[in-house]
Amino acid sequence: MDTTIGSRVRTILQEQGLTQKELAHKVGMPADALSRALNGVRGFGSLEIVQLADELGVEVYWLITGKEDPNRLQVAARHAYDHGTSTYSNRSASDDTGVLRDIQVAYQQACPSEPLPASRLPADAVELRQALAGPDGVRRFADVVEARFEVDVVRIREVGTDYAMSIGGRAVVVLRETANWFYENWSLAHELGHLVDGDDCATTSANAAAERAANRFAAEVLLPADEMKRLQDVTEATQLGSLLWDWGVSTAAVRIRAEALGLELRPTVRGWLETPTVQFLRATAMPDRWAEIAERRREATARRFPAFICDAHERGITEGRLGASTLAWMLGVDEDAVEVSRPDTQRLSVQELAAAFGTSLA
Template sequence: MEQDRPMLEDIRLAYAQAGTITAPEELPSSVDEARRRLRHDFVTEFIDRLAEINVDVIRLSELTTAYSFLAEARPVVAIKATGNWFHENWSLAHELGHLVLGHRGVLDGTTGYERDEAAANAFAAELLLPHARMQAVDWTRLHLADLAELVWETGTSTDALRRRLSSLHLECSSEVAAALTMSTQKLLRHHWTGARYGDPITKRMTAATRRSFPSWLHAAHLEQIAAGKIGKRTLAWMLEVDAGSLQVDEPEPTPSLSGAALEEMLGCGETCPPGVDVRLGRSQHPCKRCGEPGNHGNSRPPWTALSIGSYAPGTPGIS
């Protein structure tokens, strides 16, 4: 977790800067309710379906594993971008299980870790490979094309399916057993006949590599930036672009102070020479009036909080 901590802190910052966040509706109370609310064939657009039940998903290549937590009261699942869409589906289902089951702080080495992990795995297995559906298949006569179709439809790996059959004590033919020792990609490339046009397998792989944040979070940051409440650095991080090149609606910059106004603010009776650090309110040269740097001979405290000329509403770190 320590390696992922900076990314997780950045995620929390993104939520904290989003302004007022509407409290989401309650999560499903069981795996059956989750499947009902996600609707049929949800794995083909799993992240979008989770968004419909107000579970946010963030995909980042910098993460080393998946997490689930609450950010500003919103349930969030953060996953690593790998391109393995079947592993991603299992991670999404597993982390949803943690959220639905009310697990918090599930970290290796903590009390109850193995128990909570087993419960989340059982939730994921039942969500993706329901007991009733598995029982309805005649695994002793299943053709490999049908096996490949089932793997594609359920969005699971051959390994996950093999483990599910074992846990349910379902017998299968030697041909099916051998096929389930293949990699998921190999089984699909060799036996799946569902691809009519293009290359949907590669398309799923490519989608699972993309950096992703909830669309509402992007929109919230755009609103906050336009209102001058935050800078655009966090949004640029979410979009993985340079903040300087990101063109968004921003408030008009604060007009520059005239020389006289600046002198009055700094308490200096005469024009200060070049070298005044207006951000800190200290001069790099002595004042013509008092001969001292800093306060220019007046009784005012140092302007250590000033940001004249460089400050504009929305500067990162200033709210």
């Protein structure tokens, strides 16, 4: 039975056909030091634990405890559609994996001793749309889903695409920073569609049916058929601009949705919908509201992590349980810029690392 870190490492070495010497070389440990640690003669350093977990392809939590992480990570990715091959793919998956793991670690550090509060997903697109009803509902999309459904929204520039994740029972949507609020709104609705449908997609390939279903969900949330009929009464660019602004979507999304619904639109409206969104708004529909357009673009580029995660990290720093590096990363600032009182810190022992994950080696 694998009751120690050493025994678990030896089991994985046997399963993967690796020798202790090969593993020691991969993680940068002297072979005799690894041998002594595996046999319980010396302890593992905290950094060694992390490096071993990375190299062996296991979670730090499992390597320390032998138990499944209650806040384990499951990912469903948004994939780009290739019209030439009629397939979906995610070319940034390998680069994004480490970033998604960093997000998971931030959550684990924030809630080390108990499962994260579970999300309550909307039952369907209708319930989500109803939650967005009201002034600026779509503009506050991320705030609404966090408040109503406890689905967290992270916005960062380090990922190449958008992701829907589950960390334990907590649903998290990761959005790539973009100046295009309309793209972000569609992405958020799309990823929520994956979560509502319970998709658990690989990060390098995609189920085309699942992607189409997520797009249908997004369309039903942001551009329901009854609302789209208003386009048939549009005669002025300002009218179309107001609809786009309130709906929070792109000209391309509206054009594609109108085609799917078989709506007959005036030629001038079809022409406007062929124009890039910001260009149409600034030059044609809303030329006197350029400052509002600029502000909405700025909002879509603001780095974002849930407030409760940042708050938990601040408390952890002041209590001496956490360093400031993760919080600095979440805030997008240098570690020295994190103005939180920090007690004198020492290098973590393996026991302290285990405690940070809410467990004990005893």
